[in-house]
Amino acid sequence: MSHSSVMKTSSSSDSSRVLRWERHLPATEALVDLEDVSLNFVSYFDKTYSLKRAALDLLLRREAPMPTSEFWALRGVNLRIGKGERIGIVGSNGAGKSTLLRLMARIYPPTSGNLRIRGTVAPLIEMGAGFNPELSGTDNIMLNGAMLGIKRREMLEKVDGIFAFTGLREFADLPLKYYSSGMFMRLAFAIATEIDPDILLIDESLGAGDAAFVKKAKERIMGLLDRSNVVIIVSHDMNALREMCTRGIWMRRGQVAGDGPIDEVIKRYMQEEGPSPS
Numbered sequence: 001m002s003h004s005s006v007m008k009t010s011s012s013s014d015s016s017r018v019l020r021w022e023r024h025l026p027a028t029e030a031l032v033d034l035e036d037v038s039l040n041f042v043s044y045f046d047k048t049y050s051l052k053r054a055a056l057d058l059l060l061r062r063e064a065p066m067p068t069s070e071f072w073a074l075r076g077v078n079l080r081i082g083k084g085e086r087i088g089i090v091g092s093n094g095a096g097k098s099t100l101l102r103l104m105a106r107i108y109p110p111t112s113g114n115l116r117i118r119g120t121v122a123p124l125i126e127m128g129a130g131f132n133p134e135l136s137g138t139d140n141i142m143l144n145g146a147m148l149g150i151k152r153r154e155m156l157e158k159v160d161g162i163f164a165f166t167g168l169r170e171f172a173d174l175p176l177k178y179y180s181s182g183m184f185m186r187l188a189f190a191i192a193t194e195i196d197p198d199i200l201l202i203d204e205s206l207g208a209g210d211a212a213f214v215k216k217a218k219e220r221i222m223g224l225l226d227r228s229n230v231v232i233i234v235s236h237d238m239n240a241l242r243e244m245c246t247r248g249i250w251m252r253r254g255q256v257a258g259d260g261p262i263d264e265v266i267k268r269y270m271q272e273e274g275p276s277p278s
């Protein structure tokens with residue numbers, strides 16, 4: 001990569017240190033470019049609104065309460081990701097990691113800021129999205145291909161390779177609802193990687209397979225990198241992230257608290273938010 005990088009520590013508004021990797025990747029070279037992106041979830045349920053109160057409101061012909069709570073799951077996120085980068089996203093529960101991935105998959109639009117994604121995106125995000133439990137394995141492969149914008153003929157040529165990689169050929173005609181979660185995960189992973197996306201988004205799912213499959217999956221991710229694809233992984237498995245990623249992004253309360261070499265970011269994250277030694 002042509003851009004240079006410098007590690008810096010600065011102070012954020014909540015006075016905790018923010019680790020930044022000053023990157024000089026021009027916007028034209030970025031496959032993923034987030035500029036001051038924020039995302040707000042509005043809850044349409046007032047949690048204190050009980051059945052009793054609803055009945056009273058109805059009886060007294062009072063207006064039901066308007067949606068009250070809103071929550072910023074992402075705040076002012078700036079990120080630029082270039083070809084060949086393998087990103088590991090770390091952070092505590094609820095920090096915004098999965099939301100960030102869903103935003104990059106264009107499942108959620110940003111509430112404010114700019115999001116630019118260039119190239120094909122294969123999201124391995126949640127088991128279920130893009131799959132139909134009533135259809136066979138083969139039909140689900142075709143369905144996913146259609147959703148990812150792959151031509152039917154092109155996808156048909158990939159079916160064999162997908163079953164070879166997963167070892168699930170004998171289950172090709174079985175409806176997906178009879179697959180175990182491990183089998184399902186294999187299929188989803190094989191589809192997402194077989195189409196050779198420019199950007200592969202993975203949420204935790206790597207941990208779900210048996211050891212042999214996890215090894216094969218890691219090799220495939222490394223192969224994607226050789227072809228300069230971008231791989232972005234959300235995981236709580238620090239060892240897997242150290243092994244597979246080059247750059248770490250640490251999310252804290254919806255904000256980027258650290259961005260830099262994976263080892264450095266994990267070290268700082270564990271120091272500040274990791275389990276305290278007993």
Ligand SMILES: Nc1ncnc2c1ncn2[C@@H]1O[C@H](COP(=O)(O)OP(=O)(O)OP(=O)(O)O)[C@@H](O)[C@H]1O
Nearest residue numbers: 041042071073091092093094095096097098099100
């Ligand atoms: N669809 C939604 N509607 C409302 N709030 C949501 C929605 N999705 C996520 N959130 C909230 O946004 C915050 C960030 O959630 P997110 O799933 O991104 O966290 P995470 O860092 O991936 O956590 P974990 O490690 O537990 O998976 C959480 O407080 C969560 O409750």
